[in-house]
Amino acid sequence: MLKIMLDAGHGPNTPGKRSPDNYKEFSFTSSVADHAKALLEIYENVSVYFAHSKKEDVPLKERTDKANRLKVDCYVAIHANAYGTTWTSANGIETYVYLTKPKEAVALANKVQKNLIIATGLADRGVKTADFHVLRETNMTAILTECGFYTNKSELKLIRSESYQKTCAEAIVKGIVDQYKLKKKKATTPPKKEAKPKELYKVQIGAFADEKNEERLLKELKDKGYDPVIVKDK
Template sequence: MKIMLDAGHGYNTPGKRTPDGMPEYQFNRAVAAYAKKALESYQNTTVYFAHDDSRDVPLKERTDKANNLKVDVYVAIHANAYGSTWNNANGIETYVYPTKPKEASELAQKIQRNLVISTGLTDRGVKTADFHVLRETHMTAVLAECGFMTNRNEATLLQSETYRKTCAEAIVKALADQYKLKLKPKTDTNIPSPNTSILPSPLSNAKGLYKVQVGAFNDRKNAEALINELKKHGFSPFIYFE
C-alpha cells in the first residue's frame, strides 16, 4: 500500500498564514509527520511526502510525483481560511474531485467523520472542488481542511501539538479502516513465566547448588528493579552481594 501525504503550501507561501502570523504550512507539515509515523506501524505500507520543507513545491510537481510513484491514495492536508482577517467562519470540511470514483468519496466521508468526532468542531461536510491535486492525480485523492486559520479559537488549536496529533490520528484511522490496514506485530519483550515442564529434575545425589543468574549490577536500585519484574512473572529471586 503506497500512501502520499501532501502538506499544502510552504513556509513562505504568500497569504497562507493566520492573521497573527503562523504559516499554514507549519500546521500542515506537523500533521503529515505525525500521520506518517503512525502509518509506518502498519504492515505493507509505504508513505511518501509530496511536500518539502525547503520550498513550496509546485502543484504539478506534487501530482507528477504521486503519479510516477503509482501511489494508491493521495491525502492533502490543509487549514482553511475565510479572507485574511479574524472572523467567525469555522469547522471541518473534506474535498474530492467531482468525477473521482466512489472510493474517494468513501475515504473522504471517513476522514470527515473522524476529524469532526475527534476535534469537536463544526461538520461542514464532504464537498467537491476542482483543485489541482484532486483533478490531476491518477488515484484516489482527498483534501482535508482541518479548521479555520481566520477563526481565533481554531487558530489557537492549529498551533497546538495536541490538536495536530488528533488530526493526524483521525486521518490515519480513516485510511486504516478504508484499506483494512493491519498493524505490524509487536515484539514480545516480556520475561516468560516459569514453565516447570522444561526445568531439569533435581539430582537426588548431587552435592551443592546449581545457581542461575539473570543480572549483575553496580547499582542496587537496578538490581531491585529486576527483582520486582521477575516476581511479577512468578519467580522467587533474591539479591546476593559479593
Template sequence: MKIMLDAGHGYSTAGKRSPSGMREYEFNRAVAAYAREELENYQNVTVYFAHSDSRDVPLQERTDKANRLKVDAYISIHANAYQNSWNSANGIETYVYVTKPKEAYELALKVQKYLVNLTGRRNRGVKTANFHVLRENETAILCESGFYTNREEEALLRSDSYRRTVARAIVAGIADQYNLKKKPAPEPAAGTTLYKVQAGAFKNEENADDLVKRLKTKGYDSFVFKDTDGLFKVQAGAFKEKENADALVKELLADGFDAFTYKD
C-alpha cells in the same frame, strides 16, 4: 499499499498565514509527520511526502511524483481560511474532485467522520472542487482541518495535541477504508517492563466489547482480554516508556474515557 501525504503550500508561500502570523504550512507539515508515524504501524504500507521544508514544491511536481510512484491514495493536508482577518467561519471539511470518484469519495467520507468525531469541531461535510491535486490523482482527498482566521481554531491549529489528533483521525479513516492491519507487536525481551493502559474492566464480556467499539470510533486501537481475576479488561496500549503510556491516558481522559497506566 502506497500513500502520499501532501502538506499543502510551504514555509515561503505568500499569504497562507493567520492574522497573528502562524504559517499554515507549520500545521500542515506537523500533521503529515505525525500521520506518517501512525501509518508506519500498519502492515504493507509505504508512505511518501509530496512536500519539502526547503521550498514550496509546485503542484504539478507533486502530482507527477504521485503518479510516477503509482500511489494508491493521495492525502492533501491543509488548514482553512476565510478572508484575511479574524471572523466566525469554523469547522472541518474534506474535498474530492467534482466527479466524485467512488473510492476517493468513500475515503473522504470516512476521514471526515473521524476528523469530526475526534476533534469535536463543526462538520462542514464532504465537498467537491476542481483543485489540481484532486484532478490529477485518481484517488485523492484534501482535508481542511479548521480555520486559522478563527481565533479559537487558530489556537487549536497551533497546539501539538490538536495536530496529533488530526493526524490520528486521518490515519483512522485511511485504515478504515482500506482495512489496514496493525503490525504485530514484538514480543518484549525477558525482564522487560511494559507500561500498559487500561480503559475498562467488566464482569460481562459484551460490555467490554461495547467499550472497544466506542474507542475505535474515536481512533483508539484496543482489545479485550480475560484476566486471571475473571474480569474482561480493555487494553488500549502498551509502551516501554511510562511517559508514552501517560500521554495516551491523558488523551483518553480528554475524550471522556476512564483510563490509567499500570506496570506489567
C-alpha cells in the same frame, strides 16, 4: 503494498498562507503529516511518501507528478482553511473530492471527515467537490481535508497546539485504516535469554586414606540427618 502520499498543503515560504497574526499554515500541515506518517508506519504492507518539502515550496505539478510516477494508491492533502485575510467567524472542518465524485475517494473522504469531526468536536461542513489541482491531476484516489480555520481566533488556538495536530493526524489515519482495512504489524518479542545453570556449592568435611574412617564419618552424618555423598579422587 499500499502506497500513500501525504501532502502538507503549501510550503514554508508560500505567500499569504498564514493567519492574521502571521502563523503559517504549513507549520500546522507539516506537523500533522509527520504525525500521520509515524502512525501509518505501524501498519502492515504500507509505504508512506511526502509530496512536500520542509526546505522549500514544491509546485503543485511536481507534487502530482511525483505521486503519479510512484503510482501511489492514495493521496491525502492536508490543509487548514481561511476566509479572507482578517479575523472572521467562519469555522469547522470539510473534506474535498474531485468534481466527478470518484466512488473510492468519496468513501475515503466520508470516513476521514467523520473521524475528524468526532475527534475534534468542530462543526461539520461536510464532504464537498472542488476542481483543485491535486484532486484533478492525480491518477489515484485523492482527497483534501481542511482541518479548521486559521482566520478564526478560537480555531487557530487549536491549530497552533501539538495536541490538536496529533488529534487531526490520528483521525485522518483512522479514516485511511478503515477504508483499506489495514492491520497493525505484529509486535516482535526479543529472544528469551537462556537460563544460567544453578551454581552448586560443595562443603567437604574430610578426606581419608583409610576407607573405614570414611565409612564411619558417613554413618555419623546420616544419623544426624545429613545427606552426605562419597567422592573418590583417582
